[in-house]
Amino acid sequence: MSTLKRVAVANEKLPPLNALRYFEAVARLGSFAAAANELHVTHWAVGKQIRLLEDWFGVPLFERRARGVVPTDEGTTLLGDVNGAFARLGTSVGRLRRESVTRRIRGVVRVNALASFALCWLIPRMADFQALYPDIDVRLSTTSRRLRYVSDAFDIGVRSGLDDAAGLKSSILMPDLRLPVCSPKALISHPVGTVADLRNHTWLHSASTRTAWSEWLREAGEAAMQGARHLHFDHVFLQLAAATEGLGVSLASLPLIEREIATGRLVCPLPGPVWRGPDYTMIVNVDRADDEAVKAFRKWMVTAARVSCRSSTK
Structure with missing residues (x-):
């Protein structure tokens, strides 16, 4: 044939x-x-x-x-x-893909992201962008302020949820899917096979995700359940670091812990329910939307987010 x-x-x-x-x-x-x-x-x-x-x-x-x-x-x-x-x-x-096409693009891209997103998701992938676009200078800053109040000091921003305002264009980057996660050693003395088993563990919280546990417990049909103890942190990345060190169970955003899951430093003891928080959103300063360097970074981040979504949902 x-x-x-x-x-x-x-x-x-x-x-x-x-x-x-x-x-x-x-x-x-x-x-x-x-x-x-x-x-x-x-x-x-x-x-x-x-x-x-x-x-x-x-x-x-x-x-x-x-x-x-x-x-x-x-x-x-x-x-x-x-x-x-x-x-x-x-x-x-x-x-x-012809590398010569990407290597011709030069310029500066100012990125403003949530600190946890920058530290746990963006920075680990930046080497890939630099390999594709060695002549683009990425200047990364972090803040949780609404981007409408950051003025024009950024080209691309990443936030949790939409941030629509004059001069800004928002689009969903990827969903924020969350599950309880912990270090494998946390399960040695107190295994988790059902949602009810979580009551034997310390629950980890962060200032920006105060309602996450209650939302997830409502999805799980255990709205009134409480953990053995509660530890609170200022930032999500501190909360995740505490989970990695075995201090308790965190309700974690799956895109932010891909490396830890892949290396076995964190595990998801329960397959569900998966709670969906406010989507990660990419916000573009419309005054800079047509800049070649900004378009290159935007396209690269969308592609990286799609790959991340596939990894998170496996």
Whole structure:
């Protein structure tokens, strides 16, 4: 059989590829509306593509809930395969990208992010950006102030939740998915197999996530439950550091602890429920939106966030 015939036969076995793109966005964002916003299409168009895919497979791929949608068992299996295929495709595209195109871009990008996001998510990835764009100077600052009050002292910002104002353009970067996490040694004396087992542990809190535990417990059906002790910290990164050192259990943002999970320094003793906090949002200063260096950083961060989302939902 010729190569062209083999390709044709293989294509006959594939589902609608554009629908898979819509499926991945809905599964990652947990919402048809959010997927429509990211893909720059209507809510109706997203629904049509998902229905097309469900008809092709003959099974429902999403379970509709009051606060959004979650993949069914079949949808979860498909998502794993789709993420793997997209990751391999991304690797191939990256190899083919002409480095000379990126290396011609020069300039300065001023990034203002939440301290925890900068320390735990952005800085560990900065070497990748520098390798792609060695002539772009990234100047990183941190604050939790609303960016409308930071004036024009930034080009790109990252916040928790939307920060719309005149001169700013906001878009969802990635969802903030949270689960209880702890050091493996914290489970030696007090194993956790159910939500109720968490009452035997110290719970870790931060000033900016005061309501996180109560929100998660409500999702878990244990709204009145309390931990054995409570420790409070000023910053999220201190809270996560305390969890890593075995001081207790933290309700952690999964994108911020990818390295710790990958290395085994932190574990998620329970598979769910996964609580979704306010989305991480990228805010662009519209006066600098057309600058080539700013566009390069924005595109790179969106791509990195997509890879991070796939890792967090595995």
